Amino acid sequence: MQKSEYLSLLIVEDDHESNKNLQELFRDKFDDVVGVYNGTEGWEAFKSLRPNVIITDIQMPGMNGLDLVRNIRKIDQNCFVAVLTSYSDQQYLLQAVSLKLDSYILKPVTSLKLESLLKSIHSSRVHLLQHKVLISKDTYYDSKAKMVMYVDKRIHLTHVEITILELLLYYRGEVVLHETIENAFCDNTEKSRNAIKIIMSHLRKKIPDLTIRSIQKIGYTIP
Structure with a gap:
């Protein structure tokens, strides 16, 4: 993915090993990558950092991923949001129709899924900049x-x-x-x-x- 603007990524994932792995995978694709471990930390990090892109798990202690996205969408409609999902999360996704989720990543995460995600992010940002x-x-x-x-x-x-x-x-x-x-x-x-x-x-x-x-x-x- 070519970077035509400053791109920052916030990863919200309560599994520490998965969070660290995602940070490493994306570090050379973004100018700044930050990882936090629950929805409450994600919300505070979002308000402070205002990232272009967020990847969040759904089921987390405290504030879950959908509540996090719901808060974000109240103040930012353009931030690219991807959620990490498992088959057991389908019931949660039915609640997410109005949240303008940009992408879903079904676990386990593979290189092909990441490449597809990067293409979606690039396409979304180009579309946004054309109208901005x-x-x-x-x-x-x-x-x-x-x-x-x-x-x-x-x-x-x-x-x-x-x-x-x-x-x-x-x-x-x-x-x-x-x-x-x-x-x-x-x-x-x-x-x-x-x-x-x-x-x-x-x-x-x-x-x-x-x-x-x-x-x-x-x-x-x-x-």
């Missing part, structure tokens, strides 16, 4: 989901705000004319200069890292 437009280090716009993420927080925008933001991002570094903004709305509703000014003000307030510059009598631009 960085606004700043901590903020990005997801062009597929039509939403802005700031750290762990989803920023809700109106249809009009999304339309203007997409224009600014598409012509980043250039000036978007007032006329271009006015003509961008599907409903052909004319937007006055004052209305556009108000929308720009709302965008600045909603997205802390978004710098919108007004070019007097011409339009707007973002660096």
Whole structure:
């Protein structure tokens, strides 16, 4: 798997030998690999490290793997999550439909299963990056989901705000004319200069890292 971005992996597995083996297998595939031994440790490690990828067992003491994933999905929909399963775990997996699990690895783990997992991770990350437009280090716009993420927080925008933001991002570094903004709305509703000014003000307030510059009598631009 080629690494086109910084990739970190969190392994949550209560069997110490299996955990250590997985760490060794993945160490040359990721920039950072961390192993912990139960769901509670996994949750704390996730909040601290914010890994791109998580591999977790299901049945563990304390917080089980599905509860861990459930907590993660409340704040991160894009982290790749793979679960280690055995035949006895099938009853648990019926509860996991809404958790957006990206992959299942049936024990025992083999080299072929790991290779398949790496391909899935790479494909998922490439797909994510295609729709991820960085606004700043901590903020990005997801062009597929039509939403802005700031750290762990989803920023809700109106249809009009999304339309203007997409224009600014598409012509980043250039000036978007007032006329271009006015003509961008599907409903052909004319937007006055004052209305556009108000929308720009709302965008600045909603997205802390978004710098919108007004070019007097011409339009707007973002660096």
